[in-house]
Amino acid sequence: MKKRTVGALLAGALFSSLLLTACGSSSNGGGSSTSDSGATELTVWAWDANYNVRAFEEAEKVYDKEVPDTVDLKIVENAQDDIIQKLNTSLSSGVTDGLPNIVLIEDYRAKSFLEAYPDSFFPLTDVIKADDFTDYKVEATSVDGENYAVPFDTSSTGLYVRTDILEEAGYTVDDLKDITWEKYIEIGKAVSEKTGKKLISLDVNDLGLVRSMINSTGSWYTGEDGKTPTLADNEALKVAFKDVKAMYDAKLVDDNSDWSQWLSDFNNGVVWSVPTGNWITPSITAQEDQAGKWAVVSFPRQELDGSVNASNLGGASIYVLNVDGKEAAAEFLKDTFGSSTDLYKTLVENIGAIGSYIPATEAGVYDTEAEYFGGQTIYKDFAEWSTQIPAVNYGENTYAIEDILIKAMQNYLKGDDLDKVLENAQKEAENQLK
Amino acid sequence: MKKINPFLKSKIMGWLFVIVPTLLIALFYFYPMVEAFKLSLSSGKGNNLSFVGLANYKRLFSDPVFINALKNTLLFLIVQVPVMVILAIFFSVLLNNKALKLKGLFRTIVFLPSVTSLVAYSIVFKYLFSNDGIINKILLSLNILQEPMAWLSDAFWAKIVIIIAITWRWTGYNMIFFLSALQNIDPEIYEAADVDGASAGKKFFNITVPLLKPVILFTTITSTIGTLQLFDEPMNITQGGPGDATTTISQYIYNLSFKYTPDFGYAAAVSYAIVALVVILSILQTRLGGRDEKKSK
Numbered sequence: 001m002k003k004r005t006v007g008a009l010l011a012g013a014l015f016s017s018l019l020l021t022a023c024g025s026s027s028n029g030g031g032s033s034t035s036d037s038g039a040t041e042l043t044v045w046a047w048d049a050n051y052n053v054r055a056f057e058e059a060e061k062v063y064d065k066e067v068p069d070t071v072d073l074k075i076v077e078n079a080q081d082d083i084i085q086k087l088n089t090s091l092s093s094g095v096t097d098g099l100p101n102i103v104l105i106e107d108y109r110a111k112s113f114l115e116a117y118p119d120s121f122f123p124l125t126d127v128i129k130a131d132d133f134t135d136y137k138v139e140a141t142s143v144d145g146e147n148y149a150v151p152f153d154t155s156s157t158g159l160y161v162r163t164d165i166l167e168e169a170g171y172t173v174d175d176l177k178d179i180t181w182e183k184y185i186e187i188g189k190a191v192s193e194k195t196g197k198k199l200i201s202l203d204v205n206d207l208g209l210v211r212s213m214i215n216s217t218g219s220w221y222t223g224e225d226g227k228t229p230t231l232a233d234n235e236a237l238k239v240a241f242k243d244v245k246a247m248y249d250a251k252l253v254d255d256n257s258d259w260s261q262w263l264s265d266f267n268n269g270v271v272w273s274v275p276t277g278n279w280i281t282p283s284i285t286a287q288e289d290q291a292g293k294w295a296v297v298s299f300p301r302q303e304l305d306g307s308v309n310a311s312n313l314g315g316a317s318i319y320v321l322n323v324d325g326k327e328a329a330a331e332f333l334k335d336t337f338g339s340s341t342d343l344y345k346t347l348v349e350n351i352g353a354i355g356s357y358i359p360a361t362e363a364g365v366y367d368t369e370a371e372y373f374g375g376q377t378i379y380k381d382f383a384e385w386s387t388q389i390p391a392v393n394y395g396e397n398t399y400a401i402e403d404i405l406i407k408a409m410q411n412y413l414k415g416d417d418l419d420k421v422l423e424n425a426q427k428e429a430e431n432q433l434k
Numbered sequence: 435m436k437k438i439n440p441f442l443k444s445k446i447m448g449w450l451f452v453i454v455p456t457l458l459i460a461l462f463y464f465y466p467m468v469e470a471f472k473l474s475l476s477s478g479k480g481n482n483l484s485f486v487g488l489a490n491y492k493r494l495f496s497d498p499v500f501i502n503a504l505k506n507t508l509l510f511l512i513v514q515v516p517v518m519v520i521l522a523i524f525f526s527v528l529l530n531n532k533a534l535k536l537k538g539l540f541r542t543i544v545f546l547p548s549v550t551s552l553v554a555y556s557i558v559f560k561y562l563f564s565n566d567g568i569i570n571k572i573l574l575s576l577n578i579l580q581e582p583m584a585w586l587s588d589a590f591w592a593k594i595v596i597i598i599a600i601t602w603r604w605t606g607y608n609m610i611f612f613l614s615a616l617q618n619i620d621p622e623i624y625e626a627a628d629v630d631g632a633s634a635g636k637k638f639f640n641i642t643v644p645l646l647k648p649v650i651l652f653t654t655i656t657s658t659i660g661t662l663q664l665f666d667e668p669m670n671i672t673q674g675g676p677g678d679a680t681t682t683i684s685q686y687i688y689n690l691s692f693k694y695t696p697d698f699g700y701a702a703a704v705s706y707a708i709v710a711l712v713v714i715l716s717i718l719q720t721r722l723g724g725r726d727e728k729k730s731k
Contacts, residue, residue, distance in 0.1 A: 085692050092481055092698060112695035116480020204587040205675035255565055255584045257672075396479070400694035403499075403678070410589070410677035428498055 043100035155277035155315030156386035199252035201265035216311035218390030226395030229429035277313035310385035474702035490703035526612035556670035589679035651723035
């Protein structure tokens with residue numbers, strides 16, 4: 001008898017708690033809260049503990065010096081993929097609970113988020129001075145003339161080369177300055193013959209190299225509207241495909257299948273050159289016994305009119321979400337990443353991060369000599385190259401189109417006709433992106 | 435207090451116990467399913483969804499990426515499920531041998547892969563088959579290969595690696611079902627066969643296999659459903675590549691929702707395609723498996 005009552009109670013309790021959860025709480029919290037000290041707590045989502053997370057830590061220090069005890073940053077480190085998933089699920093469900101105030105988004109994905117969730121981001125047009133930032137970053141983070149982000153790191157690209165291997169093959173660093181991809185491959189062949197070292201490490205599932213190649217000519221997968229695919233008859237893309245195939249054909253490529261294999265390829269001297277964004281610097285310098293053996297030269301250009309020896313790869317900007325605390329967040333960004341030359345000075349000194357804030361470049365914060373690179377002023381070089389990067393509209397479909405192009409590249413490497421391969425890719429992209 | 439008929443009371447109690455799980459299932463299974471179906475009738479970027487009726491389902495049939503993902507998934511299914519079921523039967527028969535010593539140890543070894551995390555083992559496989567991975571090193575030192583084989587960047591071999599990986603992970607799991615079924619077979623049947631002078635092969639095909647049929651059906655259906663939902667392995671070993679050589683339907687759903695500009699409506703439609711496939715294949719398999727049983731009765 002008693003047992004049964006307990007059972008009924010249990011069942012009843014379960015039942016009612018079920019109803020409660022079903023009704024759900026519809027509170028619209030999210031974002032900031034005020035901590036004990038009276039400072040506003042702002043949540044930040046960022047990836048890469050050694051780079052982005054530390055950048056925010058430095059920013060908080062700078063801000064605390066100016067206006068003490070107003071903001072308390074809570075920086076949450078997440079993998080970039082996780083941030084994308086969390087943002088997508090939260091924003092599409094309309095539940096703002098648990099969303100951060102400030103979030104880092106990769107430039108290639110920016111338009112996708114801004115277009116998909118139009119009212120979820122807080123416009124920062126009045127917070128930053130767009131003229132203070134490099135063109136291509138502003139272009140990547142604006143929609144309809146409205147700025148939605150404080151541009152952060154310039155992912156200005158360069159060509160990292162092993163000077164000792166070059167010397168062994170009878171070349172100097174100067175031979176690689178301001179060259180074309182054709183020349184780069186030619187040198188690669190010669191070095192490979194003399195030293196047996198491969199030129200470059202590539203992942204067949206990542207077209208980052210192609211992306212940065214065409215960016216240097218001011219070309220992209222889509223037209224100026226950021227929507228219409230421009231794959232067929234895209235000269236820059238054709239040249240990029242040809243160059244990549246030339247590298248494979250000459251057996252200059254070592255295949256990698258993820259980031260860590262890529263790192264080990266150049267840390268262990270399997271390949272002697274790394275054409276990529278400057279965010280790779282900490283990974284290069286991680287191999288301490290190769291100190292003094294690396295140099296950075298300008299990114300090769302395409303053999304096309306208008307192509308420059310500078311490009312972009314990756315890079316992110318800082319966004320404010322439209323939740324409680326957005327004003328405080330915007331205020332914080334305005335005084336730190338938006339206008340603090342001091343911050344950019346500490347960033348380059350402590351983590352080697354190069355911002356896209358032009359006054360910082362002019363103030364000479366990037367003049368530091370990098371011991372690891374034989375005293376070369378690499379930050380200054382990167383900052384200088386970053387001003388030449390052609391601004392293109394990355395649009396919202398970079399990764400969707402890239403998946404199509406990865407297939408196209410596979411077919412082209414297997415021997416299919418280039419024009420045909422790109423025409424098919426164009427058709428597929430047009431169908432998919434209706 | 436008025437006395438309630440004890441029979442009625444226990445009946446009410448019974449219903450209460452049934453209602454709770456039923457409601458939970460309805461809330462957490464059927465409600466999302468209905469919502470997902472409603473979602474699959476709209477399309478658009480992120481939050482800008484608009485009703486499009488059955489357009490998403492029409493789009494499925496002309497979407498080369500979906501068709502390719504479907505082909506890949508079916509290929510994994512057709513090649514991998516039979517291989518795995520046969521291997522599982524083979525191992526279970528071996529391990530059921532009365533004369534076998536250290537039975538517990540061997541059973542544990544075969545079952546052990548099933549306790550590993552999907553992501554963790556996928557990453558281990560990726561490294562085994564990488565350019566400077568141990569597989570290449572072994573093949574090179576045995577002079578079978580002259581230079582490292584790019585397993586994961588070759589469309590054919592990448593598929594093989596995925597199939598090897600899934601087979602390694604799930605064979606032991608399926609073996610357990612066969613093992614328990616084998617232990618339920620009456621040893622007298624085998625004794626009678628021995629008396630009649632039946633060979634080991636005859637005993638296997640005429641006694642063991644027919645008696646294992648319900649389990650074969652069960653493992654085939656669960657493996658089929660599992661393979662249709664294949665995600666962790668291609669995502670972590672090959673990222674669906676090279677190109678789209680190992681992209682599966684589930685991975686395409688992930689790409690549509692998270693990698694590209696999200697179109698949750700179309701992604702929901704693709705997931706309903708999996709539902710349809712699971713239903714069709716399960717019905718087919720039960721029909722094929724069940725038919726003979728009726729005959730023998």
